[in-house]
Amino acid sequence: MSDIPALEVENLTKKIKRKLIIKGVSFTLYPGEVFGFLGPNGAGKTTTIRMIVGLISPTSGTIKIGGKNVRTEFTEAMRHLGCIVENPELYPYLTGWENLEHFAKMDASIPKSRLQEVVALVGLSNRIHDRVSTYSLGMRQRLGIAQALLGKPKVLILDEPTNGLDPAGIREMREFIRTLAREENLSVLVSSHLLSEIQLMCDRVAIILKGAVIRTDSVQNLLAEQERVIWKAEPLSLAKEILEKETEIQEGLDGTLITLYDEPLLPEWNEKLVQAGVKVKEMRTQLPSLEDLFLEVTGGESID
Amino acid sequence: MINLVRNEMLKLLRKKRLYVIILIIAFLVPLFTYAQFKEIQDQREKMGNQDWRTVLQQEITDTQNRLSSSRIQDEWRKYLKIRLSQQQYYLENDIDPRAPGAPTFMRIFVENSIDLLLPLLVMVIVADLVSSEASGGTIKLLLTRPVKRWRILLSKYLAMMLSISFIVLSVAVLSYGISGLVFGYGGWNMPLLTGFAVSGDELLTENVHIVPQWQYILMEFGLVWYVCVIVGTLTFMLSVLLRSTAAVMGIMLASLIAGAILVNMVSSWESAKYFFMVNLNLTNYVSGMATPIEGMSLGFSMAVLAVWGIAGFIIAFVTFSKRDIY
Known part of the structure; x- marks a missing residue:
């Protein structure tokens, strides 16, 4: 540049x-x-x-x-x-x-x-x-x-x-x-x-x-802040209990848990889940939708 | 600038508008030629006599008879009187006003098409010159070039002038070429009278002089060109102001037709003479016909048209260079 x-x-x-x-x-x-x-x-x-x-x-x-x-x-x-x-x-x-x-x-x-x-x-x-x-x-x-x-x-x-x-x-x-x-x-x-x-x-x-x-x-900075991880685990209640201690979580609609994407901490969380006997079936990162991003950046103001 | 005008001409040609206009003219001219031919034939049959002097004498007698009738309107009487003195003048000076020949046909054709037909043809070309760029969205690409807006509009205006000149020229060429097949190509030097002036219901003949027909035709085509440029400029302005070509056509069509109607009924509404559309019939001043409103003259009409044209030109350029394009 x-x-x-x-x-x-x-x-x-x-x-x-x-x-x-x-x-x-x-x-x-x-x-x-x-x-x-x-x-x-x-x-x-x-x-x-x-x-x-x-x-x-x-x-x-x-x-x-x-x-x-x-x-x-x-x-x-x-x-x-x-x-x-x-x-x-x-x-x-x-x-x-x-x-x-x-x-x-x-x-x-x-x-x-x-x-x-x-x-x-x-x-x-x-x-x-x-x-x-x-x-x-x-x-x-x-x-x-x-x-x-x-x-x-x-x-x-x-x-x-x-x-x-x-x-x-x-x-x-x-x-x-x-x-x-x-x-x-x-x-x-x-x-x-x-x-x-x-x-x-x-x-x-x-x-x-x-x-x-x-x-x-x-783009990196913006997304890094807002990227989420979606967890699919069994049993759900136990997973929720463990993750709640580590970070803020949200519950997804189809029996999933959503946490922030924090690269260095992710393996740690996963390890804790596994040790507690939780079966982690899926772990994937998800980009925020534009709407989420706006909500985040504007502090909850609606688009229209 | 030459490149810009070339671009505009290319677009005009590709839209095939000019061909359509040539086709219209090429279709109408034989039609009118036939009508004219029939009329002459008819007259000859009626008279049973080939001599135009007898015909003219007959017309004069006709006119005199109609004048003596008490039932005719004042307006009409005024016109007939002017016509009569003109006819008498032709007869006394041994000039045949309707000697057939291609140049005569050309003259009659433009005299009759100056107030409606030719302005309509001009309108067909000019109406979408700017509005089509706006409605097609191409104006966005046109105005984001390293060229100032007024130069782009000027190139369009010049393209309009070229097309108008082309239309007027093709009217001349086609009407001469086609009618000549029937009437023969001679008659360029036939003497014609011009310089009639109307004051009240009197035909003033003091300035009347004889010009050869070619000069007379040249004069009339100049006036036709002038009228077309003014009508073109006003259409051009509307095309800048409105996005919809149909709206441009509608407004122009309405005012031209309104003009044709008004001419026949505004003789007592004096301020109507400042409308551009009642001033289109410039060739009438040359042939010495009655004016629709008292106090109109060739100079007056040309000045009124010039004012409308200049105003339209300024409005078009100012709006176009300032306007926001969405």
Whole structure:
């Protein structure tokens, strides 16, 4: 990680009809980093992203892309940015190639050879001269990424990039994003409402709720705190008795016990159970659901 | 900028709108050619005489007869009187106002399509120029490029101007080419009268002069182009303001048709002359027809249209560069 931020968002607010919907969002992206933007629907992810890409003007706050202010140096800032906001909506009546040509013509610094490069990069060479209206959603998503990469951006912004993709497509997308960050030293901002997705893709994550970032941390830290262990043991009452002495426990619905995930202590607990004659049938770690995470971080405030 | 305009033209061509318009014109012109042909044939049969002077004389007598009837409305009487003095002028100067020929057909065709047909065709092209990008979501990709918003909108406006010029040109070419098969291609130098002015119910002939028909047609096509650009600009503004192409079409269609109706009944409502849609019939000033409202003149109508056009242009650009896109 270098010290010059690729994207700097500071104290961003947006008021619509006298209602503050984004309340002072700040975060920073460094080169080569995949940053997750996590929040439930309606938390303000898309509004924030639209302000970053210049589609909505912020009420206050500054956004700098590659050191250029989006408001005062719009064209310079946009030169460092590639994005897909929500769905990759391209011109359905043009071919994939014509779509790319169309967007390439809008930036004189893009050489013709770049088109061939990005098409190969996203693996669309076979179908690139077909009309976009004949493309599957996965292909449109790839074409969307191709157009975002045309200008060799420093920052790539993807709003819900795996929305509507099948499992294979999701995995492919995830690997693709990681490769881009690693090999091209690109900073990627990915928004999602799925924790599992962010966890597999991102280095750091900001949790946004009701228009405010309530926590920014590395994915490891965030999950380590919240990860749970699920115990399946017999007899249950005895297991419960023993574990209760060691840590806080919750009872699961289907005859399981849930404790915090505390790596160094786990073997100890297990040993005690075994010594007391409890048969431990299953021990597995479980990621908290996004809802749990929110409840934990916000101290019990509900999502809506 | 050239690249941006090229992009817009590519999108326009791919949407096949221009082809549709060419097809419409190519379909209508033979229709009107046939109608015109029938009319001339009919007249000849009725007169049993090939000489246009007799026909014109007959028309003058007709008009005089109608004028002497006491039952006709004042409005109508006014128009007939103007028509009469014009006809008499043609006869005295030995000029056939309806000498058939492709250029004459072209002239009559544009005179009749300036207030409704051509604005409608323009509307078909312009209505979704901006609104389709908004409803299709492509505006998000368009506006996150390193290009300022006003430049993107200007490229669309220039593409609109090019298409309008193309439409007007194809009307000229198609109406000349197709009608010429029936009427022959001659008649460019036929002398025509222009410069009529109407004051009260008097036709002022002091500024009337003779111009060759090609010059007259050129003048009329210039006016047609001007009207189309203004109607295009207003449609363009609506296209920026509204996301729905259907709404843009609806509003424009309603105001154009309202204009066509109003022209026939607003003669006593004087301030109606500031509406853009009653000022579309610019070619009427050239041929010396009665104006829908007293005090309207070519200069006045062009100025009213210019004010509407400039206002539409400014509103479109200001909204587009400031608007939040959701």
